[in-house]
Amino acid sequence: MTWIPSSAEEVLPSQSPILGCPDEPSAVARYLGGTADGVAQYRAALQRAQHTLGLVQSDGVTEISGKIGQRLEVGAVALNQTAVTARSAFEHYAAEIDRIHAAARWVHTRVEGSLAVIRGQRDTIDEICRALGARVEFHWRAGPPVVMPALALGIPAPGAGWIGVLPHDGGATTGGAMEALAVRARFEPLWAAAVSRWRGAVDQIDADIDEWRRLFDERSSAELALLTALNSTALGQLITVSETTVAARRSIVAFGFSGELWGLTRPPVSPATEHALLVQLLGTRSGADTWHTPPAPARIAEGWSELTPSEQQQLIAEVPWVIGNLPGLPFHVRDQANRRLLEYYALHHDGLSPECVELLRELTSALQDDTGSPPVSVVALNLSGSIPMVAVGYGTLDTSSSLTWEVPGMSSDAHLALGSWHQASQNLYGTQERLLNAQRKHTRSRGGVAQAPGVIAFLAYDTPHLLSVLFAQSARTGAHRLAAELDGAAATRAHGVPLPTHAVIAHSYGTPVTANALTLTQYPVQSFTMLGSAGLDDEVVRAFSDLNIERDHAGAPRVFTTQAAGDQLAPLGAALSDRAQPNPGAVAAGQDHIPGAYVFGSDGWGALLSTDGHSVIGAGDRGLLGGNASTGRGYLDIDTQALVGAAATSLGALPHVPGGLTRNGQPMVSPDTPWILSKGNE
Known part of the structure; x- marks a missing residue:
């Protein structure tokens, strides 16, 4: 006799829509x-x-x-x-x-x-x-x-x-x-x-x-x-940005709604900029100017170490806007302060611009989706103007063996671009992690130590629009903040875990921002990688030797560049703005060329995909002049040649650059030992 199920429970899937x-x-x-x-x-x-x-x-x-x-x-x-x-x-x-x-x-x-x-x-x-x-x-x-x-x-x-x-x-x-x-x-x-x-x-x-x-x-x-x-809701946002313990959340919610808990009061979390303890850190009570004119990061790192833990926590709680945006402080300290700011803005956003409100929503969503792989942190947060500015970190930034900054280009103000750069940063982090794992297997037999990447998306300058992109002002203004952040990371590590590899990857108009910043920094970075460059400001940068970048064994600055054939917007912008072109294959007639960068491909190699437009994350149609990459074909989309090449150059793992490198038209075999393996690991 054929067996027949005795009930519907034996037939229907165990995941039941009937619950509760x-x-x-x-x-x-x-x-x-x-x-x-x-x-x-x-x-x-x-x-x-x-x-x-x-x-x-x-x-x-x-x-x-x-x-x-x-x-x-x-x-x-x-x-x-x-x-x-x-x-x-x-x-x-x-x-x-x-x-x-x-x-x-x-x-x-x-x-x-x-x-x-x-x-x-x-x-x-x-x-x-x-x-x-x-x-x-x-x-x-x-x-x-x-x-x-x-x-x-x-x-x-x-x-x-x-x-x-x-x-x-x-x-x-x-x-x-x-x-x-x-x-x-x-x-x-x-x-x-x-x-x-x-x-x-x-x-x-x-x-x-x-x-x-x-x-x-x-x-x-x-x-x-x-x-x-x-x-x-306001309560949901407070819980999202608060710490994970029940006691901490109870405190955050109570202070957020009423300013006290069980009769105990605490100064409200607010973007205040004055505090008596700031005198010990800044030399003045006011930190109102620290965004545009941040103090020397080395001085900040040293001053912070001289404060007691109680004084440090007091500053985090009472002037989080200042502490969260001070280059030279540990990244976990800045994240803690900036999350306090988010608690405040969750309740007090009526005075913010619509752009800042949109960024607040995007940032809260990114933190809600944080799975911890990699962990997401708020490196900088400034909602005091009409244009929101933020820097978001991926990984354990205070202890990572590498730290790569990403600098966006045109029309990439934080409220417009956080979503795409959030994805791009996770893609870059994952690719760097895979390269480091491959290197680790190679070096384990020779006593290699564990490596971990760190990535920061720097959406902290007023990016130009379609017309202002032809001018240099945004790049020159944004360079000062970026330079302070780069020096801040180096200064922080000088008082803690060494940073073997410090790199910058810039896209489009972000390349002149970065190049200008690297003329202002005190500490050198190990490499500078350009994706679809919109040209460099040759009134500031006349040669790559002007940049504060470490040299390779051949004595050349470690500058890398790629230009996708399908990206016709970047070279047009560079030519119209009369900026110097770093990509030898994209120099227009009568345009200045800055020679000497190492060139890698982005048009596909083996199983790796080509980039067919200008954007870092492709979506939809390519648009006019390849202004947008198609879906999955942006510079930092997963499994593209450009992404793997940028990950390898930023880590110094040059043998892993797919398709190899050329310089001044000649194929290059790098004499460098990948510095991610050698520098700081002796």
């Missing part, structure tokens, strides 16, 4: 509705108190009134908005779960019905087989064979003698043959009907399994929509 009860999220929604009403009443009481206090004049009353208006009422508004948004999200989630559960229960009922049909047809098939004296083997999902088995010889048919039994003279009886035909004629329609019903039921079960999986996916989508809505 819609009454649970509905109860949460009701609770949140009561919370919203309670907060509204609380806010009304605060307003009445403010009105009453306004009739009295004294220092104490002014302080209380200020706390009500600047902390409690602001927190009440944010908490009310959180409760209202969360209530709506839970109501929608409850409705979705109710719908999905009802649909899933109907699927379960249909499967039970289909199994009942199959069991009924199995009884019919078994009865026919007994009558025919036949035996058939088949899986329940395959169903019985379409053709009914043959009648066995010597089986007594109802109302007849022994069908098919031969008489003594060896001939078959005519009556027996007719009876056999009559038996087949009787059972074949029943067999065919049973087969049809069986297979129809199996087809229905297959369709129901697909529906079950679809409903499970819908339930997962409903859960994701709920989480997204909750994370978008």
